[in-house]
Amino acid sequence: QIIDIPVGPGLLGCVVDALGDLINTKGPIATNQFSNLWAIIHPPLSTEQVNQPVMTGLKPIDVMVPIGCGQSELIIGDHQTGRTVVAIDTILNQKCWNNGKDDEKKLYCVYVAVGQKCFTEAQLKVCRATVIYST
Known part of the structure; x- marks a missing residue:
């Protein structure tokens, strides 16, 4: 199964682990946007x-x-x-x-x-x- 992690402005100020689970006590992540953890990114050059x-x-x-x-x-x-x-x-x-x-x-x-x-x-x-x- 593909792993989706939360993304977007609702994540600002949050401390999360590698899977996007909240670590700090800010409360639940206020976002409905998710991205594939293994998404292809642009090459640096x-x-x-x-x-x-x-x-x-x-x-x-x-x-x-x-x-x-x-x-x-x-x-x-x-x-x-x-x-x-x-x-x-x-x-x-x-x-x-x-x-x-x-x-x-x-x-x-x-x-x-x-x-x-x-x-x-x-x-x-x-x-x-x-x-x-x-x-």
Whole structure:
């Protein structure tokens, strides 16, 4: 049987596992859109050229390793080097872009943590408080 997972705007702010089951306590997923888990995606080289930068909020990263809107980014490093904090900080920094009325400038971030322990909403709140405190 083909596995369908929930997709769409109703998934924003949710923490889900690989099968789309809700992990955090936000409540039931408010979406009626589903997509095949094994759907064919576009090959990386067939996508459009990146012409809009994503501001991470971390100046060294923005200057030395610019990230483009629509681009996948692999964050590598040793244990306890802050990879998760960089990713969460970048996602939270997009709030200023998404508060505007212009839908063309809105940016939706997807954070995928492979091999991580269960990432709870309480941990995200701690990260959010740390990021706000440190900026």
